Amino acid sequence: MSNIREIAEKAGISIATVSRYLNDTGYVSDEAKAKIQEIIDEVGYTPNALARAIFTKNSKTIALMIPEITNPFFSQMATVVEEYSSKMGYTLFLCNTEDNKEKEAEYIEVLKSYRVAGIIASRTQCREKYQNIQIPVVSFENHISPSVITVSSDNYNGGKIAFDHLYENGCRRILHIKGPRIFEATEMRCKGFSDAAKEKGLPIDVVELETDFKVKMIEKNLNTIKRLENYDGIFVFNDIAAATVMKRLIENGIDIPEQVQIIGFDDSFIGELLHPSLTTIRQPIEELGSLAVELLIRQIEGEEVPIEDRLIETKLIQRETTLKKR
Amino acid sequence: MSNIREIAEKAGISIATVSRYLNDTGYVSDEAKAKIQEIIDEVGYTPNALARAIFTKNSKTIALMIPEITNPFFSQMATVVEEYSSKMGYTLFLCNTEDNKEKEAEYIEVLKSYRVAGIIASRTQCREKYQNIQIPVVSFENHISPSVITVSSDNYNGGKIAFDHLYENGCRRILHIKGPRIFEATEMRCKGFSDAAKEKGLPIDVVELETDFKVKMIEKNLNTIKRLENYDGIFVFNDIAAATVMKRLIENGIDIPEQVQIIGFDDSFIGELLHPSLTTIRQPIEELGSLAVELLIRQIEGEEVPIEDRLIETKLIQRETTLKKR
Numbered sequence: 001m002s003n004i005r006e007i008a009e010k011a012g013i014s015i016a017t018v019s020r021y022l023n024d025t026g027y028v029s030d031e032a033k034a035k036i037q038e039i040i041d042e043v044g045y046t047p048n049a050l051a052r053a054i055f056t057k058n059s060k061t062i063a064l065m066i067p068e069i070t071n072p073f074f075s076q077m078a079t080v081v082e083e084y085s086s087k088m089g090y091t092l093f094l095c096n097t098e099d100n101k102e103k104e105a106e107y108i109e110v111l112k113s114y115r116v117a118g119i120i121a122s123r124t125q126c127r128e129k130y131q132n133i134q135i136p137v138v139s140f141e142n143h144i145s146p147s148v149i150t151v152s153s154d155n156y157n158g159g160k161i162a163f164d165h166l167y168e169n170g171c172r173r174i175l176h177i178k179g180p181r182i183f184e185a186t187e188m189r190c191k192g193f194s195d196a197a198k199e200k201g202l203p204i205d206v207v208e209l210e211t212d213f214k215v216k217m218i219e220k221n222l223n224t225i226k227r228l229e230n231y232d233g234i235f236v237f238n239d240i241a242a243a244t245v246m247k248r249l250i251e252n253g254i255d256i257p258e259q260v261q262i263i264g265f266d267d268s269f270i271g272e273l274l275h276p277s278l279t280t281i282r283q284p285i286e287e288l289g290s291l292a293v294e295l296l297i298r299q300i301e302g303e304e305v306p307i308e309d310r311l312i313e314t315k316l317i318q319r320e321t322t323l324k325k326r
Numbered sequence: 327m328s329n330i331r332e333i334a335e336k337a338g339i340s341i342a343t344v345s346r347y348l349n350d351t352g353y354v355s356d357e358a359k360a361k362i363q364e365i366i367d368e369v370g371y372t373p374n375a376l377a378r379a380i381f382t383k384n385s386k387t388i389a390l391m392i393p394e395i396t397n398p399f400f401s402q403m404a405t406v407v408e409e410y411s412s413k414m415g416y417t418l419f420l421c422n423t424e425d426n427k428e429k430e431a432e433y434i435e436v437l438k439s440y441r442v443a444g445i446i447a448s449r450t451q452c453r454e455k456y457q458n459i460q461i462p463v464v465s466f467e468n469h470i471s472p473s474v475i476t477v478s479s480d481n482y483n484g485g486k487i488a489f490d491h492l493y494e495n496g497c498r499r500i501l502h503i504k505g506p507r508i509f510e511a512t513e514m515r516c517k518g519f520s521d522a523a524k525e526k527g528l529p530i531d532v533v534e535l536e537t538d539f540k541v542k543m544i545e546k547n548l549n550t551i552k553r554l555e556n557y558d559g560i561f562v563f564n565d566i567a568a569a570t571v572m573k574r575l576i577e578n579g580i581d582i583p584e585q586v587q588i589i590g591f592d593d594s595f596i597g598e599l600l601h602p603s604l605t606t607i608r609q610p611i612e613e614l615g616s617l618a619v620e621l622l623i624r625q626i627e628g629e630e631v632p633i634e635d636r637l638i639e640t641k642l643i644q645r646e647t648t649l650k651k652r
Contacts, residue, residue: 019345070401094420
């Protein structure tokens with residue numbers, strides 16, 4: 001790959017002329033154009049996407065920030081976002097931030113310098129870095145600012161649905177294992193669940209985990225809960241953590257759902273692989289991913305899109321870890 | 327974001343001078359430099375990484391092609407590659423190719439135009455596109471050409487270890503459920519397993535699946551296998567497919583490992599979540615990911631790295647789906 005100077009030397013044309021041609025900033029004779037292009041083709045300089053990226057408004061490239069690519073919910077979301085972006089003529093780069101503020105900030109800088117056309121931030125840990133970014137952004141889950149659209153599942157109502165299901169199934173000693181408080185989504189799930197319990201006048205226990213996904217850490221956190229089997233219903237804030245809770249109960253000889261009923265959250269592919277298969281609250285991944293892409297691309301293409309929260313409905317997927325309703 | 331013309335106009339300096347400054351192609355007075363930089367800071371043009379990417383040899387950005395981001399093995403691999411790249415001072419873009427030749431080819435074009443410093447191809451479906459790419463490439467699993475290093479687990483030996491374990495555990499009616507033939511890794515697992523069976527003079531059955539990961543498709547494929555429970559030992563080519571086989575057996579009332587013993591492959595986090603937990607052949611993900619990054623960056627930084635296959639040892643991780651050795 002060559003730089004402008006090399007191209008100019010090889011073409012026997014001034015650097016200024018090559019720069020005018022590449023940057024489209026002034027007159028270049030047809031003869032010079034042809035010569036420059038010939039050299040470019042020869043030396044392997046590929047100016048098209050570059051020129052598009054630097055000197056036009058739309059590089060046709062977008063980025064998805066993912067907090068944890070090993071979490072099946074987010075990897076399924078990434079797949080949907082990739083498929084939908086591709087259909088719309090955009091190339092998608094995935095950036096695995098690991099909920100790490102510094103990593104996310106660095107990705108933002110690199111993406112800006114590469115002139116990506118837009119970014120879908122997921123569960124951002126550095127909202128301030130998106131403030132004066134000057135490219136379209138859509139946020140998933142965590143809110144960034146009043147000028148950025150947030151797309152998320154209706155986590156609050158999902159929490160309510162989970163409680164109502166356990167309650168209707170006869171559970172009266174109920175535990176909620178909630179996710180880390182830095183995530184708006186898990187906070188809302190907890191709030192919906194707790195509010196529904198209050199409506200029924202039933203006290204519940206709530207335990208907060210320090211991690212949302214690392215299985216080893218979840219297991220360690222579970223050790224702090226004295227007697228899981230004293231509960232008859234447990235709502236766990238995501239499917240992976242629910243699977244870890246199930247495993248612990250089964251190892252202790254507890255029957256699910258006869259002794260303890262369990263509900264997860266997400267409806268990632270994990271739930272169906274478990275035995276018994278996991279009752280869960282479905283986040284409509286397909287809808288969430290495609291809506292985020294659609295809202296981003298409409299902004300990239302210059303449309304005035306209303307800045308408002310977009311909540312997508314969640315629903316109960318009943319499988320085998322809860323009893324059939326009476 | 328602005329182009330060169332706008333910066334020149336705002337700075338009251340000629341386009342040629344701005345271009346000389348940005349491209350470092352000739353003399354610019356300190357006064358002009360300061361003025362241009364001031365405008366650049368003001369209008370949000372971020373030339374650093376761009377200049378680095380276009381006009382120097384090393385953009386400090388690398389890309390990892392992933393065949394399926396929802397497969398826990400590959401998402402765990404992506405996490406390792408990201409962490410290790412970051413430690414080495416490189417930013418990583420993930421590209422989800424979905425084993426789709428056209429998608430992968432398009433990513434290659436975009437990455438070239440963005441001047442990424444190098445690419446780690448995983449299980450490529452379009453090796454010819456990497457032939458004259460002019461940037462360093464390391465291949466994971468599928469071979470690209472004699473001039474590209476291939477990193478992979480020792481899948482052949484992993485297959486042998488799997489057979490020997492089942493055989494020593496007393497299995498004599500053995501089935502291997504193998505992955506699609508387009509993947510070198512699953513071919514090698516099958517060959518190792520079959521060769522080990524031949525050495526013992528034991529005939530085995532082999533069934534090939536059409537997919538390596540989509541659970542619904544695996545389930546459909548399993549329907550074509552008449553009586554899974556007639557076997558006393560099954561080696562499945564990856565953990566997700568093994569989980570699907572387990573679920574089918576458990577639903578049919580078969581005891582694992584008493585009636586049928588099962589071994590998976592990968593040692594992704596899934597295996598520990600299952601009940602019973604899955605015996606599997608571990609691919610050393612940490613080692614594979616960090617070695618691929620190391621070999622890529624050494625090439626990017628100009629070192630002559632020997633072009634040879636790098637096979638990393640696999641090993642048996644015994645859990646509960648096989649019997650303890652007699």
